[in-house]
Amino acid sequence: MDYERLIDEETWDFIQKTGELYPDDAVEMSIEEQRRIYDSMAREFRAPRPDVVAVTDSSANGVPVRVYTAGDPTRTVLFCHGGGFVVGGLDSHDDVCAEICAQTGYRVVAVDYRLAPEHKHPAGFEGAWTALEWVEAVYGNGIVLAGDSAGANLCAAVAHHARGRTEAILGQVLIYGVFGGDVNQGSYIEHAQAPMLTREDVLYYMDIRTDGAAPQDDPLLTPLADSDFAGLPPTVLVTADCDPVRDDSRDYRDRILEAGGKAHWINEPGLIHGYLRARHTVGRARDSFERISVAIEALGQGIWSYDHEAP
Template structure:
């Protein structure tokens, strides 16, 4: 897809992404961190509803409460026998996002892969700061493999998928599981523009500072709401890109976009996993901004990239 320099941000903008960006700027162009928490959550819900994928029809969808969080199970075929499962963690900086914001994406992944997708509605900051989100995510992974009577699935293996903050949660779980004495069968991980270095020290933070819904100051705002004062931002379950990586990590598909403060840390993390011996498929999409996948109903490249992710999952979860 062709791109051209943007006179506002001086960044290249892909032609199919330009209309969504123009609507954002026409509405005032204020990035997320300039709003109060409750308002930014509402705006994110509205934006995902307006720009996300249509709601694909599936055989069965059910919501279940697990301890302190909820999950939604998207079952495309009403599976009754052994099956791999996609465990999905939504983005939103640990502050916003919900089952609703990523509903279209999860439905599409279920429809394309033919596999159940279990989306995790973990607790959000600042009401529930770190480590609530990662504790809920760990709990969801354990529940998936141990509570078949609750969810009705005979889970053979899991694929961990997450975007942005959800990508961080998926990456942390993959690392922790690979380091465990008795690891669970994790077939693969898909990390969509993951937020994996909360020291915020990579060069792309200086490149993406205005003109987009998510800029460098937005990441800082998210981190300040999620992390209690004094939290060590280099700890492995905060910044998985900074720690030593174990052998035996599941194959990874890492996607970054150009107009994103997180692009360099995502690329560095993909390279670090490769150096640790992990099979890594890395894809960079120039001219696109953070939020591409929750805008895939309006931006064709987002929908195409979801198709590619589904192909990766099908290959890794069935071989």
């Protein structure tokens, strides 16, 4: 794959800086070391919170959450962070959540779900689901799910589980999510050696979530394993083109459309997994983050502005 041609200079600068802070062989380190250097890397990229945003830490029935508000919001974004189900937390995506709050005017509730390998599946999902129930009880209906990478997986799992249990979810915006697609074809092979995330990295993070062989039919683990995609909320999927997990989002969109639902896939050319941290230094990432914020705001208002798509 000719990444020198596909990826622009700004993005290469971001990749280089990330690599200096979080090396490519991080998955070979101990869990404690992975978390230490990931948190350090996140601090280096962290942008100041917008002045209009107020932040409080709370507990959602035992799950730590961070609540961001600007003014008097009528909608809530439930945000689940990425990090391969292994790293990350309330601080790693603090600036992303604060900026979503400032740009949409919605309340954002970030979820500090339990991490693998200490806490195997379904611990991460259970944290996200508990937070959803808490948000609905405290703030009422009008919830948009949003998350990146592993967090997108957890949001989708929540959306699948929510059918028949709550009407509070207005939509979901899933950013370069991993949903359990076929790792032996498509983007997993095409971008097996992509900058920032390789196929081997994905396999490592998938394996570490479960004890023994992962179940093949658990949509709370891999949402693409579900046999029924009817009744899901309107869904916007945003991916980086140079990313092994890219096709998972395409396939997830197709399943929803085949079931008669609303779904739209935005594939960002020249971008790589983890580009949210590049939104202040890379033009393509900045533009994509704007599209993400617009999608979240629109779903919160019940607006679907995308043309009809056929699977």
